[in-house]
Amino acid sequence: xxxxxxxxxxxxxxxxxxxxxxxxxxxxxxxxxxxxxxxxxxxxxxxxxxxxxxxxxxxxxxxxxxxxxxxxxxxxxxxxxxxxxxxxxxxxxxxxxxxxxxxxx
Numbered sequence: 001x002x003x004x005x006x007x008x009x010x011x012x013x014x015x016x017x018x019x020x021x022x023x024x025x026x027x028x029x030x031x032x033x034x035x036x037x038x039x040x041x042x043x044x045x046x047x048x049x050x051x052x053x054x055x056x057x058x059x060x061x062x063x064x065x066x067x068x069x070x071x072x073x074x075x076x077x078x079x080x081x082x083x084x085x086x087x088x089x090x091x092x093x094x095x096x097x098x099x100x101x102x103x104x105x
Contacts, residue, residue: 005104007089013071044074051086062094
């Protein structure tokens with residue numbers, strides 16, 4: 001079973017893979033059609049990608065990268081927030097007590 005974590009500018013889904021325990025973590029960047037046309041959706045996905053690259057060390061330290069699937073879902077505030085704000089939200093999430101990898105199993 002997975003967990004959903006909502007932040008003002010991004011929603012994070014983390015799913016632990018029991019059936020296919022690959023050592024690598026799979027990351028998906030999602031921007032729904034309701035956000036706008038292809039240009040807007042691609043911009044949101046690029047922002048999510050940059051934010052993830054910046055918070056990768058924090059996620060690794062939190063133990064997120066051990067055979068999990070991670071979905072980063074953009075919302076209407078993603079583009080206006082920017083990568084730095086999303087990065088700080090993700091770092092705060094991975095460093096918080098609310099985010100516990102033992103709950104994912």
